[in-house]
Amino acid sequence: MRIAEARTIVTCPGRNFVTLKLTTEDGTTGLGDATLNGRELSVAAYLSEHVCPMLIGRDAHAIEDTWRYLYNGAYWRRGPVTMTAIAAVDTALWDIKGKVASLPVYQLLGGRCRAGVTVYGHAHGETIDEMLDAVQGYVDRGYRAVRVQCGIPGLPSTYGVGRDALFYEPAEGGRAPREETWSTRRYLRAIPEAIAAARERFGPELELLHDVHHRLTPIEAAQLGRALEPHQLFWLEDPVPGELQASLRTVRRHTTTPIAIGEVLNSIWDCEQLIREQLIDFIRMSVVHSGGITHLRRVLHLAELHRVRSGCHGATDLSPVCLAAALHLDLAIPNFGLQEYMRHTPETDAVFPHAYRFADGLLHPGEVPGLGVELDEAAAERHPYLPALLPVARLTDGTMHDW
Amino acid sequence: MRIAEARTIVTCPGRNFVTLKLTTEDGTTGLGDATLNGRELSVAAYLSEHVCPMLIGRDAHAIEDTWRYLYNGAYWRRGPVTMTAIAAVDTALWDIKGKVASLPVYQLLGGRCRAGVTVYGHAHGETIDEMLDAVQGYVDRGYRAVRVQCGIPGLPSTYGVGRDALFYEPAEGGRAPREETWSTRRYLRAIPEAIAAARERFGPELELLHDVHHRLTPIEAAQLGRALEPHQLFWLEDPVPGELQASLRTVRRHTTTPIAIGEVLNSIWDCEQLIREQLIDFIRMSVVHSGGITHLRRVLHLAELHRVRSGCHGATDLSPVCLAAALHLDLAIPNFGLQEYMRHTPETDAVFPHAYRFADGLLHPGEVPGLGVELDEAAAERHPYLPALLPVARLTDGTMHDW
């Protein structure tokens, strides 16, 4: 079963998505998400100009061989652009294989390990009270786990705190990133109080999470982790930048607050030490930025060996195709932890009709063969690409910081 | 799709095989090898008395969940009997899933990574000349890799040296094991000469392997490995007993002869250090003794991460069902190394009609949905179980040694 056509579709139903569509000789189609927030057209060019032509005529069943053909064939390997492009091909081929087998992808991955995929939502507010109200909104919708982010007094804006309660999107239109101001001192002072308030209001059952977003030094992260211990977080996310995996040793030595890392990582090499030394408790890599189902599954199996659980990234900068792929994996691995779930806008859902659905705090990938997501190309065309970028952050003295 | 029937079949078409047969409500069947040479009825009882009853009514698609149900549910985990029983269920479920998907199992595992599976045969002789003749026989049949074992002067019998050129079987009928005599000194003196002779006669292209069969101390293995370096072995197998994984550090420090270990190992815990520290070059675990396709795949992926290749055990104490499962895995993993292939007797092939075939030094699993092996139950019944055991070895002073 040969690949007959490979195309890249860029659409912006509220935010930009890049999608790879493969079609086999017999007309079976497969979709793969190729969205890299703020650098979309680099991946689109990687695929359209370099990868798509070499896919034509290849066996659509040979997923593993194609993965290595693209990975080894790139010569310069790894990194977000490369691994996102490879992920798109890999995901589309699993979609095709599911359709050929007349089975949802999770069945090919070993079958169902649980009833559904427990997700967490993003609650945020400029003030603690607004944040608590937002949490209440998620609780009312049936969520069992909520990420809480709160405005930091004295800072004009704060990561994770947006205008709309449900559809928060940090990327902004324009050709240069918005520059935010950051103060670690203010943050460290403010955030324990906010999380304490959430724990007090919602009691011990609701799982609470918090995202530091890479902004602390190791010893600051150790301080924060210890300060938050009484409030029993489900996880503390990205406490420090992750490139130096050994940094987490410093954090880990001082606190038992569980640690989650991974949304910016792209390969098993980026997290091997984190996992092997049990420096984290949850690995948060996504299908789209980590080489697809084939590669992320290896990461998740390595995590299983070392008692690390999954916590797949699931922000809206991943298209419904990636979310579906994550759900199939989530359902099929033994060491599932939690799945992030930011809701796509109705416009996005209209471009990407999908079988997955939310009910009672869980997402369900559905029983449609393949991934269960399609692309309405006519709808996609009505939303042409619009440049947008994630912000950057500076300290009050102007020093460029991690956003 | 529920499991409706689970039965264990024991048959002895020349040697004993234990097979698990699962049947779903709609009549789809799956086979899993459950043969543990010399302890067959312990696994058969594990399955028939304890596991089969709990499989009835379970979802045949839920391979991963069933694996964990059996592994966690055993409470006492790991070890050859337990992991062989779990492997039988796992293999049978993959066979069923392939049939349901109308795809050979290798397609479910990611598709084909190579044209076929390169195998090695077992050449042996009481003398070096007989051994060289046997190698020639394999070369004439198209083999590109041959394991060479030679009688040790002064020892009445030697591991790996049997009566029949093609169908060597170390297990012998009876209720107590045959006791062989071993002399490390004689062995270390004799074997480099034999391997040098093979290399000289067959030139640099033929891949030569040798199996020490666990009989050396670490420093003796280091000596042997270094002595064999000029003859460029493809691998030196089981140089020391494998329970103490750190033993291989001593071997490894002294020689670049590639090392293969694994046929007696049963779980990822038994080889994690071997792989992580690159103490071996080939991991030789088998589907049947390692918890099935689901678990062995994790081992092979871990090996891939650490640049270790596969070398799956494939002696005749594994039934054609296990051999087929190995071939599907071999075809689908990127880090395939070599596959052992001892030919089953015609009687065994008649009991287990199979789609795999040998051609030009390669085995091919075939394109039949599932594993491509069936069990002729009427033929199986004509070969009732006969007790047989592997030998034990003693030093010349009577000390029990590793066989």
Next chain:
Amino acid sequence: MRIAEARTIVTCPGRNFVTLKLTTEDGTTGLGDATLNGRELSVAAYLSEHVCPMLIGRDAHAIEDTWRYLYNGAYWRRGPVTMTAIAAVDTALWDIKGKVASLPVYQLLGGRCRAGVTVYGHAHGETIDEMLDAVQGYVDRGYRAVRVQCGIPGLPSTYGVGRDALFYEPAEGGRAPREETWSTRRYLRAIPEAIAAARERFGPELELLHDVHHRLTPIEAAQLGRALEPHQLFWLEDPVPGELQASLRTVRRHTTTPIAIGEVLNSIWDCEQLIREQLIDFIRMSVVHSGGITHLRRVLHLAELHRVRSGCHGATDLSPVCLAAALHLDLAIPNFGLQEYMRHTPETDAVFPHAYRFADGLLHPGEVPGLGVELDEAAAERHPYLPALLPVARLTDGTMHDW
């Protein structure tokens, strides 16, 4: 002195026990426990079909040689079934040797190191109050150490909490395991309060223990260990699954609560790192699941080297034969810690009349030659085997968890 007869007896005086009975030419008998809870008939077959025939005619005195004959001769080594079968032979041979020497076994093991064997009992209750009452019951009986387990609010059932105060048995009749529900969050919230209550009520002298039963991740175990520090546990048992021994590093870094592990381990290879790195304080392996007195003694000697003490498993799934063997070992080793003691039912004691007795918080193996336990075969026959299984546990989303 040759072995003339080897038989396996399966009996169910309230719960299943498998016993190996060896008889020498001169009529001396020895008993070995071979019970593997929930997989009994696999061990029984291992012995009856494969091991017993090869024992006939062997020297009953050659314990060490026979151990290696069975261990090396199995070729596939380790694991619960294999090591339980070997343990049965080993234990029976020590029993015979004691009778031949007219000495209790502990004298052959080096003689008495202490007056008696301090034991701990199992106190449990659905509520904290019930649990405290149960502790009081043990205190009243003279126990100096008590394991405390308490119902978890919101969970329909809890590990370690049974109906009967004295004779708690988690295995249940039937052909499929009962499925329990587990919530780590609820457990972590409930258990510190329960243990605090026990400490408060019974003061600082009574040794308190708690069994997590493998259900936490490393960081959760670290949290619990730290939370329990004020209550001065004697040990915290099985905080995490034990296959990945390095997991204990994470636990150990954060808490000084002593750790005990071992009841599911089967060989020295399963605990070597735990002991060498002092990741535990007590090694809890049992004679029956660890290759017998001969092998467990080596484990305990390694533990002594590294300042780790014994804490032998002693639940009722071990027969009185195994308990007696543990007591002889406990008496003879310098690094004894504590012995678990769940009382067998009167029916079991009637099938296994024994010399050991409980007095003032201590068990005494007695001075009868050998182990001091016999098997009333007529009584045993009145209790035929009944299938029974330990439960499995699932998370609330259906994920299979460690029971």
Next chain:
Amino acid sequence: MRIAEARTIVTCPGRNFVTLKLTTEDGTTGLGDATLNGRELSVAAYLSEHVCPMLIGRDAHAIEDTWRYLYNGAYWRRGPVTMTAIAAVDTALWDIKGKVASLPVYQLLGGRCRAGVTVYGHAHGETIDEMLDAVQGYVDRGYRAVRVQCGIPGLPSTYGVGRDALFYEPAEGGRAPREETWSTRRYLRAIPEAIAAARERFGPELELLHDVHHRLTPIEAAQLGRALEPHQLFWLEDPVPGELQASLRTVRRHTTTPIAIGEVLNSIWDCEQLIREQLIDFIRMSVVHSGGITHLRRVLHLAELHRVRSGCHGATDLSPVCLAAALHLDLAIPNFGLQEYMRHTPETDAVFPHAYRFADGLLHPGEVPGLGVELDEAAAERHPYLPALLPVARLTDGTMHDW
């Protein structure tokens, strides 16, 4: 001094080059190489669509701040595409700064540490004799170091062996990569003889190098390194794929042949362990694929700390802009080792007129302010982009291998 214009120019004077050109308000221009062989248009899009717009108006002096603005601002960091795009900006800004200061860039980097930059050339031949002739050609041109690559008997083509003696280019035009066949066995047999011949012919003074090009397993690399020890290589390059840095431990344990790695690495995180553990002797990263002068300088400083020397990649897939940047760095660091130098074609030199020149085995960056390379845009336009790709390699059984 603000950046007023940022443009990306793609040209193919024999092979493809991507160049970033920055112009300040006052008309000062700076060039940065952005060529990623075979994935050129992905980097071009990264720059044109995403990076160039955000550069306009920024301070051209703020090199460090801009580096972090692009690195942190990308959110998904590292990898060849991202680091190549950042390198282009960084290189162009150093070019501008040199021009503003009226100093060659090496003066800004700390000044000259040596008279010139010793380089090595690429000698190759289908046969050993042809290879030796090619070495002679380099010796005749004054080279003091030569990389030697030789055809492998039995393989239709070999890495590093091209048609033209001086202008070897592995990338080939077309939309799918050429598939080559690889045999490690043949390679390991052939190459020591070739290197021995070169050493014999050219005596002990000429520095000889050899590039394995990532194709060996760790133990094979150890074998080769040991086999080559008598021939005193200056370095053995890329003996194994570099993602798993710990792999080099295995190589390193067995041989004292110096090891060089780095041309496919893109950040300090990719080589930190290699350098910290002294697993290599030369770090071969290039300015263009490693985030520019700013980031590569940090890598080289870390290398200095650990007694590792530089060996910058300098194949023709780097444009003269990158080569010039490398030369300035080479001149200014204390731990310079050797610089690769493949000559560009006259067409390329015409598009990129440059100040650097070769004399007597050394390259000299020249004394022109900035990098000393300009871009003739009219000439560039005459050579439009032509798709071309590096080959891939398969084993004889079809397994995808490292090329």
